[in-house]
Amino acid sequence: MELWPWVSAALLLLLLAVPLSRTARFYAKLGLYCALCLGVSAMAAGVCVLRHGGRTVENMSIISWFVRSFKYVFGLRFTVQGRQKLEVDGPCVIVSNHQSILDMMGLMEILPKRCVQVAKRELLFLGPVGLIMYLGGVFFINRQRSSTAVSVMASLGEHMVRENLKVWIYPEGTRNDNGDLLPFKKGAFYLAIQTQVPVIPVVYSSFSSFYNLRTKLFTSGTIEVQVLDAVPTLGLTVGDVPKLMDTCHQAMRATFLEMSTRPQENGVAEGPRAQPAQ
Numbered sequence: 540m541e542l543w544p545w546v547s548a549a550l551l552l553l554l555l556a557v558p559l560s561r562t563a564r565f566y567a568k569l570g571l572y573c574a575l576c577l578g579v580s581a582m583a584a585g586v587c588v589l590r591h592g593g594r595t596v597e598n599m600s601i602i603s604w605f606v607r608s609f610k611y612v613f614g615l616r617f618t619v620q621g622r623q624k625l626e627v628d629g630p631c632v633i634v635s636n637h638q639s640i641l642d643m644m645g646l647m648e649i650l651p652k653r654c655v656q657v658a659k660r661e662l663l664f665l666g667p668v669g670l671i672m673y674l675g676g677v678f679f680i681n682r683q684r685s686s687t688a689v690s691v692m693a694s695l696g697e698h699m700v701r702e703n704l705k706v707w708i709y710p711e712g713t714r715n716d717n718g719d720l721l722p723f724k725k726g727a728f729y730l731a732i733q734t735q736v737p738v739i740p741v742v743y744s745s746f747s748s749f750y751n752l753r754t755k756l757f758t759s760g761t762i763e764v765q766v767l768d769a770v771p772t773l774g775l776t777v778g779d780v781p782k783l784m785d786t787c788h789q790a791m792r793a794t795f796l797e798m799s800t801r802p803q804e805n806g807v808a809e810g811p812r813a814q815p816a817q
Contacts, residue, residue, distance in 0.1 A: 614759025
C-alpha cells in the first residue's frame with residue numbers, strides 16, 4: 540500500500556489542528572507539497588497511460604488539471620494578464636522566471652495547449668514525478684555535458700516545428716529568489732532563432748510575501764502573472780542571439796521589479812527591492 544495519502548493526510552491534519560512554530564509550519568507545508576507531488580504524479584501517470592497509452596504532449600492537459608488543484612490546498616490565487624497571447628497557432632518558445640519548487644503550480648495555471656517543457660535530466664529519476672514528466676513529453680537535458688545539451692536542443696527544434704509544439708524554458712537555468720532576475724542562458728534564444736519562431740516572455744511576481752526559504756515563511760498569497768508581447772525572430776541569425784536575449788531580459792526584469800514593489804494582498808507592504816543591475 541502506498542504511504543503518500545496517509546502522509547499527506549497526517550501533514551494536513553497537523554497544520555489544521557496543532558499550533559506550530561513558523562519553522563515547523565513551513566516544513567510541514569513543504570512536506571505536504573512534496574507528498575502531493577509524488578502522490579498526484581502516480582495517479583496522473585495511471586490516467587495518462589490509460590488515456591493515451593504512453594509519452595505524448597496530450598498528457599499535459601491531464602497533468603495540468605491535477606496540479607491546478609494544489610492552489611486550493613495552500614491558499615494561493617493567481618491573477619493573469621495577457622493569457623490570450625499564449626494561444627498562438629504555431630510553435631513558439633516561452634520563457635519565464637524561476638523562483639522555487641512552487642513554480643510548477645504557476646506553470647500549470649496558464650499552460651497553453653501543445654506545450655512541453657525543457658528540464659534538467661536529474662528530474663527524470665525522481666520516481667513518479669520523473670515518470671509523469673516523461674509521459675508529458677518533457678525534454679531532459681544533461682547540463683553537465685554541453686555537447687549532449689546542444690544535440691537535444693537541435694532535436695527539440697526539429698520536433699517542435701514538425702509537431703507544432705510550444706516549448707517552455709526557464710532561461711535563468713536555476714531557481715532564484717534573490718529579488719531580481721539572474722542573467723539568462725542562451726539555449727532558449729538559440730532555439731527560437733534556429734526555428735524562426737517567436738519568443739513569448741512570461742513573468743511571475745515575487746513569492747517573497749508568502750514563501751521564503753530563508754525566513755521559513757509559507758502562507759497563503761496571490762501571484763500575479765503577466766504574459767508579455769511576443770518577440771519575433773523571423774530573419775534573425777545566430778549573431779542576433781545576444782540582442783534577442785538582452786531584449787527579453789530587460790522587458791522581463793522591468794516587469795518583475797514593477798510587480799515586486801506593488802502592495803501585496805496578504806498584508807506585506809512591498810516585495811523585495813532588487814539592486815540595480817551592474
